[in-house]
Amino acid sequence: MPTSSPITRWSRRHTLLAGAALLSGSARAADAAWPGGPVVIHTPYGAGGTSHNLSGVVAAQMSISLGNEVSVQARPDQTLTSMAQAVATAPPDGRTALLVSNVFVRAAVASPSVGYEPFNDFRPVGLIARSELALVTHPRAGVRSLSQMLGAARQQHRTLRAASFGKDSTSDGALAQLRQLADVDMPVTHFQGQAPAVEALLAGEQDLVFINLPELQPLLRQHRVVPLAIAARSRSTRLPQVPTLTELGYPIVFAPWYGLVVPAKTPDAVVEAFNRELNAAIGASVVNHVLLAAGVRPEPGTPARLREAMQDEVTLFRVQSRALAARNSAPARKS
Structure with a gap:
């Protein structure tokens, strides 16, 4: 079997620490309006991949810092479309998030009937990292x-x-x-x-x-x-x-990027709180070190930065689609 990455090994160790933090609780979490309960990050990709490992690392660190359960629910038996639809219609309380990447945007642009609209059905929370x-x-x-x-x-x-x-x-x-x-x-x-x-x-x-x-x-x-x-x-x-x-x-x-989105009607204050905690988790020295060692570039930032990455993906996809169409319509070269 392939050797596990530094992200995978770190996530396994710190899931145990997160559990200990939940038992002790946190005054910070008790006083905050958000999260006010378990937070679930949904992903349609199974264990062993970058998407799942990244979200696991971030969720474990957020659990520790918040004293509140933040977990990842991986459902490789579901498509991105079905999971996106489920998250889009979830209660807009900031406790249901979707891990997204380039494909989240590209699938919707390529097929408008895909069943969700990335810019209207969701609000960006923030980027997590970029990879190659x-x-x-x-x-x-x-x-x-x-x-x-x-x-x-x-x-x-x-x-x-x-x-x-x-x-x-x-x-x-x-x-x-x-x-x-x-x-x-x-x-x-x-x-x-x-x-x-x-x-x-x-x-x-x-x-x-x-x-x-x-x-x-x-x-x-x-x-x-x-x-x-x-x-x-x-x-x-x-x-x-x-x-x-x-x-x-x-x-x-x-070039893959990864981020979190929540339902479109999630209040500003909740998105801001979620973004703040997400950035704190990404910026934690141990998380930052593990991500860099694994070849992933941490990318904390504002919700607007994730929206910009999504819009850039739309532009890039359309440019590539036009180039592909032009190439396919060009006369075949004589041998």
């Missing part, structure tokens, strides 16, 4: 570059097997774009979380998977995967030798 997404294969594939892998697949008329860590996940969106731009036969298998998707790759059952950098680094140290490209605007400082997908001719920018 790398495309990898397994050493047994016998290739050292994406060009080699795609070239061999075309010449041999071979199907490439790709794994995502959940329908509507960040990896699912990136793979969909790569499949269209590369014009290869590449069916995607959706796993319930990043860990089983990576395990399938390591077992040779899949050929390609996008992995968040925190989970990638232990695998690289063990030489268990081969990095092919980064889905970012520029090369990663942690993997400077790995080209971006744009450099390789595939303009795919899919």
Whole structure:
């Protein structure tokens, strides 16, 4: 099984500390109007992935500082759409939140009938962190570059097997774009979380998977995967030798960000209190250290900053969609 990341190990230890803090209570929590009861952060992504691990770290730290239960409810059996709809219609008391990423916005822009509207049905609480997404294969594939892998697949008329860590996940969106731009036969298998998707790759059952950098680094140290490209605007400082997908001719920018939203009618005072506690948790020295060590950049800030990130995602998605449409409509080049 893949080695656990620093985020995962920290979250397990501090969940126990959070429980102890709840037993002792806190005058600060007792005096505050918010939270006034258990807070649940919902995510459709299973254990082992960056989304779940990030929310677990933050929830544990908030539980300790508030003396109030803050937990993560992971439901990989549910889609992002069904979970977003459930959170949007929950009581607007700041005790029901949704962990969101790029895909939360992209899915709604790509399909207006998806069942929720990210800007009207929710209020942003704040960003948590940003990460990077790398495309990898397994050493047994016998290739050292994406060009080699795609070239061999075309010449041999071979199907490439790709794994995502959940329908509507960040990896699912990136793979969909790569499949269209590369014009290869590449069916995607959706796993319930990043860990089983990576395990399938390591077992040779899949050929390609996008992995968040925190989970990638232990695998690289063990030489268990081969990095092919980064889905970012520029090369990663942690993997400077790995080209971006744009450099390789595939303009795919899919740098994951993560944040929290609550139902649209949540009062200003509650959002402000939630944001303040969220930023305090992200800024805690131990949390900050663990996130940075794992390759995730902490990003505390205002609710407006998360809204800006969401709007930037809309713009980026539309630019990429136009580029894809132009590429697909261009006359085929003669061989």
